[in-house]
Amino acid sequence: xxxxxxxxxxxxxxxxxxxxxxxxxxxxxxxxxxxxxxxxxxxxxxxxxxxxxxxxxxxxxxxxxxxxxxxxxxxxxxxxxxxxxxxxxxxxxxxxxxxxxxxxxxxxxxxxxxxxxxxxxxxxxxxxxxxxxxxxxxxxx
Numbered sequence: 023x024x025x026x027x028x029x030x031x032x033x034x035x036x037x038x039x040x041x042x043x044x045x046x047x048x049x050x051x052x053x054x055x056x057x058x059x060x061x062x063x064x065x066x067x068x069x070x071x072x073x074x075x076x077x078x079x080x081x082x083x084x085x086x087x088x089x090x091x092x093x094x095x096x097x098x099x100x101x102x103x104x105x106x107x108x109x110x111x112x113x114x115x116x117x118x119x120x121x122x123x124x125x126x127x128x129x130x131x132x133x134x135x136x137x138x139x140x141x142x143x144x145x146x147x148x149x150x151x152x153x154x155x156x157x158x159x160x161x162x163x
Contacts, residue, residue: 027104027121028084034110034119035072035082043112045072047087050123053106059093067108070100 038045047070049056051063062068070091072080077089077100087102111118 024084025104027107028082030119030121031087031104031107031110032082038110038112038118039074041112043114043117045118046070046111046113047072047102047107048109048111049102050106050108053103055101055103056106057099057101059096059098062093070102071113 035045049058049068049070050066051058051068052066058068058070062070071077072089074080077091080089081087083104085104087100087104087107089100090097091100092098107121108123109118109120
């Protein structure tokens with residue numbers, strides 16, 4: 023049978039967002055295929071904010087999680103093999119699910135990268151708390 027991890031990730035993500043909470047994932051950044059900015063990795067792991075206001079083009083696929091996110095104002099394409107996800111939880115109360123780290127096997131082939139025409143995420147940087155204060159508008163080309 024195929025892994026149930028991607029199905030559980032999608033279900034927990036929906037549950038968290040349906041309750042108006044902020045979904046965060048904990049990722050084993052040392053896993054082969056993980057593509058995140060190196061400056062956000064701490065102790066071989068990274069915590070990323072998956073809220074719709076923090077990412078663009080979120081795809082919770084069966085083998086890969088991919089999205090666009092901004093870190094320190096710079097847009098990045100993020101790729102995470104599903105088996106590198108260690109936890110998915112609500113930032114506000116910690117409720118969610120942890121996943122075993124020992125699920126091995128060969129990493130899947132990476133998906134096609136998004137085109138440069140793809141709009142980048144705006145709002146809060148992934149992996150960081152949303153900024154407090156007055157909303158602002160930005161011109162997007």
